[in-house]
Amino acid sequence: MTEMIAADENAWWFILSEGKLVALDKGDFIPFGNIEELPFPEGITANKVLLGKYQEQPCYLIEVENSLDVGLGEYVTLRSLLGRMDDLLFDMAGRAFQISLFYKTHQFCGQCGQTMQKIDWEIAMKCYHCQHRTYPRVSPCIIVAIRKHKKILLALHNRHQKSDRPIYTTLAGFTEAGETLEACVEREVFEEVGLKIKNIQYVTSQPWPFPHSLMMGFTADYDSGEINVDPHELIAANWYDIDDLPLIPRHGTIARKLIEKTLKRCR
Numbered sequence: 001m002t003e004m005i006a007a008d009e010n011a012w013w014f015i016l017s018e019g020k021l022v023a024l025d026k027g028d029f030i031p032f033g034n035i036e037e038l039p040f041p042e043g044i045t046a047n048k049v050l051l052g053k054y055q056e057q058p059c060y061l062i063e064v065e066n067s068l069d070v071g072l073g074e075y076v077t078l079r080s081l082l083g084r085m086d087d088l089l090f091d092m093a094g095r096a097f098q099i100s101l102f103y104k105t106h107q108f109c110g111q112c113g114q115t116m117q118k119i120d121w122e123i124a125m126k127c128y129h130c131q132h133r134t135y136p137r138v139s140p141c142i143i144v145a146i147r148k149h150k151k152i153l154l155a156l157h158n159r160h161q162k163s164d165r166p167i168y169t170t171l172a173g174f175t176e177a178g179e180t181l182e183a184c185v186e187r188e189v190f191e192e193v194g195l196k197i198k199n200i201q202y203v204t205s206q207p208w209p210f211p212h213s214l215m216m217g218f219t220a221d222y223d224s225g226e227i228n229v230d231p232h233e234l235i236a237a238n239w240y241d242i243d244d245l246p247l248i249p250r251h252g253t254i255a256r257k258l259i260e261k262t263l264k265r266c267r
C-alpha cells in the first residue's frame, strides 16, 4: 500500500531501523504531522507503507538504513514503550515491526525459490512465477492464570531466571496445528506443571509483536494434581497467596491483566 499522501495530510510516522523505532521523549511518543513540515531527510518517505489509521489519521511505516538521523526523536526498542503509551498506538507500532519483519523474511518464494514482490493493494508478497502468495505471519499463543481457592499459580520461566529481581508470571505456550485454544490451554498447563484445570474462560487478547505472537488470555481453576514443573520451560511454579505475591509482570501486559482478574476472583 504505497498510495499517495496529500501534501497537507497529517499522519503518524513509524520509522524503523535495525530493530528499533524512532520515538519522541514526550506526548504520544510517535512522530505525528504533515510530511511537508517534518524535518525528514529528502526521499525517506518514498517507500512508505500504509499500516492503517489511528484516531482517523493514516499511519505509515518507513524503513531506513543504519539508524539514519531523521531529524527528530531517538531510536528505541519497542519493548521500552510497552505500558507507556496508548494501547492502540502501541499495537500499531507492533504492527509496523511485524510488517517490516514480514517483508524482510519473505523476499523469496517458499514454494519455488523465485523472488517475491510486494502487492500494492494489500500487505502481502506474491511470487509471479508460481502464483504463491504469503501474508504477515501471526502465531497464536495461549496464556492462562490459574486459581486454587484463594491462591494463584505463578511460575518462574527459564528466560527470566538471570534477572536480579526475577518476574513470576502466568503459563503460556504456542497453539499447535489443528488444536483448539481450549485444548491448547489444557495441554500447556499439563505439560508445564502437571496439573489438570477446569472452568477455562476466555478473557482478552493482545498482539505481542516479539516477534509475531497473538496472545489469547484465559483464566481457569485448579482441578487436580500436584505441581510438577517441566525443567525445559520453568525453574519453579508455586501457589501464591494474593497478599504475598512475588514480583509480577508490568502494567500493559496481558499477563498482568489476567493476574489482576484472578486476584479479584480470589477475593
Ligand SMILES: [Zn+2]
Pocket (backbone or CB within 6 Å): 109, 110, 111, 112, 113, 114, 127, 128, 129, 130, 131, 132
Ligand atoms: Zn514461487
